[in-house]
Amino acid sequence: MANNESDDRELNSYLNGNSELSNGYRSSNKQEPASHLDEAILSAAKEAVNVSNNIKQKTKAEFHKAPWVKPLSIAAMITLSVSLVVTMQQESGQPLINEFDVEILDSASIIKESAISETKLNSEDVSVTNEIESRQNKVERPGVPAPASLSATADTYRAEEKTEAPKVRIKVTPAKKMLSKGKPQFEAIEDRVFSEEQNSPSISGGVAFDDTIKLKQDRELSMQEDALLKIKALWEKGEFVKAKKTYEEFTKDYPDVSSESMKEILGYTIYNGLFED
Amino acid sequence: MLLIDSGHYRSTSDTLGIMDKGASDERLMLSYASGDAVAFEVLYLRHKAPVYRYMLKLCRNKTIAEELFQEVWMKLINARESYVASAKFTTWLYKLAHNQFIDHYRKQTVRIVEDHSTEIDDIAHDQQSTVNPEQQVQIEQSIDQLTKLLDALPNDQREVFLLREEAGMSITEIAETTGINYEAAKSRLRYAIVKLRSGLNEE
Known part of the structure; x- marks a missing residue:
């Protein structure tokens, strides 16, 4: 126990730097590495850094020379810009062009297309009907009844002309989805679609608005x-x-x-x- | 920045300014890792002698010590980019040296060369050539005595003592460097000191 205490005292005195042992050791030990070692180590250190720097420079130069760097940079820049703009638009609550908008525009184009095709169909119908009537007249003129087939065709055409209205397909978006978009925008698009619907010649002939009404509801x-x-x-x-x-x-x-x-x-x-x- | 003058490196320390005198080891090492060879030179000049002596006393053979010394610095050079500033540079450096010695020791098993005394004596003669003959004899005697006592210590106790003397490490740092706990490091150092002191007093 006493030995341990004295050993600890000795250790503490040594650790505090008041030790003759430490002074004796330091004064007697002044060996240094040979100069050839210094030379070798310092050269190696310098060389390692030079090699590393050269590799870095070479890699950098090669990267800039690569043919794919410019297109890739441009593509990355565009992607980043677009995503940034979209994010900013979303954050500000003004969607650039939303899904519903696209769908409504699609609906509008469908209506337009069907209107155009309907107009063409009507004009073709008229010409066909006229031709049938003229033939009928030609046949009827000598007092002979017209062939049953021709008469039937003409009747069918007339009947179809009166009863069949062109079917307009409007994509119905779930009401929830629509409400998530801005109301003013919705109304603007809706008005646009309705005005187009009213202006189209085919719709005036009795287009079904059931889908549109349902959409409103x-x-x-x-x-x-x-x-x-x-x-x-x-x-x-x-x-x-x-x-x-x-x-x-x-x-x-x-x-x-x-x-x-x-x-x-x-x-x-x-x-x-x-x-x- | 490095000038070779008849086989000797001479530091261009005048141009290093603050880096040479005040920069911490950690900062120098980071500078070197980022490609500044001058920082390494400063660092090397600061630590070469203690590390060399640590190796020399641990191996007790000049040739092996030189070889290991060079390997330690080469490892440091190669591992420069993995150095993290949170680690104290001396701890990291001596850990490299410790591992280098352990690797060598394992390879050689117990083949510790016994002809060390003459080599150490040679070095001592070189160092003390300017002192008068009587003093020189006394110094040589004390060096011999301390060297013998140090050599007589077990490896682990000798290493702990050398880390304290050469690197100026605290017990905590010694424990960290050698991979042992605080109490073990303290105990080893206490044993080493007691043995060395009692050996010197006996003489």
């Missing part, structure tokens, strides 16, 4: 649903006053919505809570 329903979900979210956030205010506005805008539907979306607790003071 879907949109209306989704807007109601979204408004209710907004009220629910406000309530859940604890913004009760705001939720009640929004609910009042909602009931003014949509007086026909049944309380059952509202309860279904809001839940009984929130719905009842809206009427409490």
